[in-house]
Amino acid sequence: MDSKHNEINIANCCIEVESCCVEYDNILALDNVSFSIPKGSFIGVLGPNGGGKSTLFNAIAGLENLTHGKIKINGKSPQKSLGKISYVPQKEMINWKFPLTVYDVVSQGKIRGGGFRNILGFSNDLILDSLKKVNMYAKKDEMIGNLSGGEKQRTFIARALAQESEILLLDEAFSGVDFGSQEDITDVLKLLTSESKTILMSTHDLNSLSDRYDKVLCLNGHICAFGSPKEVLTEDVLKELYGVHKDRLIDHRIGRHY
């Protein structure tokens, strides 16, 4: 995008990931991952299934403990940053049978805990504005389970707006979403980064929309490449990314990555 994103200065960093490792059942899901992301950028996290994208997102969101390394969100640990991040899990993690309307889902962004405000309801200006921004206002009374994949994602983006969080993590937001809707979602997300929201979106598929990220992080256990789409999306990187990753061995020693 503009030149400001090319010079990462520490004060401007929104997410800092340093030598991050996550291990489960003797498999290293994240292997010495380090990168930093400035505020207001739109980052695509690209990699094969099982490449550690969800693990990385869970770690940034504070849902996953690190085996090694650290993550800072505006200088604080993820666990201390709960509420500052909006997280949209993969669609398999959502209970779509729960009978809620689009409006109900977006208003979840305003919940902070228990209390009598829950009975009385919230002021709905922000909720309605958020719905309008993602172009879901007309469908606010429809049941969330009946929507198309793209509409569901836009509803979750609106919920993040109602939450007024600075960071938005979208895990596999394009799965089951047709190309036209992917474009619409990308437009909305670009608009949000211009309002200095920081957005990370993972996807296992590569298409012409990949050019619209400010930066692309190629992840297959370790970072294969991190940079602007032009620099990163080369044949060599993609071969490494979608080829077999042989280094994630059982005897991998934590803290020794060379």
Add this chain to the structure above:
Amino acid sequence: MFYDLLVEPLTYNFFLQATFVCILIGIVCPLLGAFVINRELGFMGDAMAHSVLPGMIIAYSIGVNAFLGAIPNAIAIALLIGFLVRRFKISTDTSIGIIFSFLFSIGLIIMSVIGGTRFNLEEILIGQVLSVSNLDLIITSILSVAVITITLIFYRPLVYVGFDYYGATVSGIPSQKLDYLLLVLLSIVIVISLQVVGIILVVGLLITPAATASLIVKRFKSVIILGIIIGIASSIIGLYFSYHLDLPSGPTICVVSTMIFSLALLKSVILKIK
């Protein structure tokens, strides 16, 4: 005719008390039942009901109110199942199945050791709302008001967690604690419903009115409200039938609520065909 059928029973104190308990149960069961059907906790509810048998038997045998045994018993089970599922990654169904059959057996063994004739097993298994005491009525009222208040206060976060557990957690909501809270509320509702429908039929009262409502209306909030109306109606209609026809109250209430469900099902099938 009208007087004989509807008003005459109300002149008896025991029937009045039973009606009052039925109204309370008719409110709290669908309130929690809506969560139960949308989070697939039906088996959990059934198991909790069976698991409180030891607590009830012990309370009976030392001569205190059955609630005093059943409530702590049910809460302990709810927390234990929640803990096992999280800690050991045993599937929910499996851990529930193991615990509930074990505790129900323990209850039956204690009962036989202490002397079976002191207990009315049928009353424990299928309920007898027409014999609730004053004390039962007071305890039921207090617990119902507590359940309703707590559910309303935590209504939105409970819904959020049921719909999107991880999204809720990241937005700063204590999802795990709320899941435990839901289980504790559920266990209290089950225990107070035991006097009406007994251990075996509790799950029917919990699920059927809410399931009926979800055939008719869509939105979660509406399912709860309509579920409560259906819950109250079926328990009171069932109570009258059982009084006039001299039938056991618990099963009669369950049959009535299932008949209302069947009507709603029939209507939704007809609407689909059209």
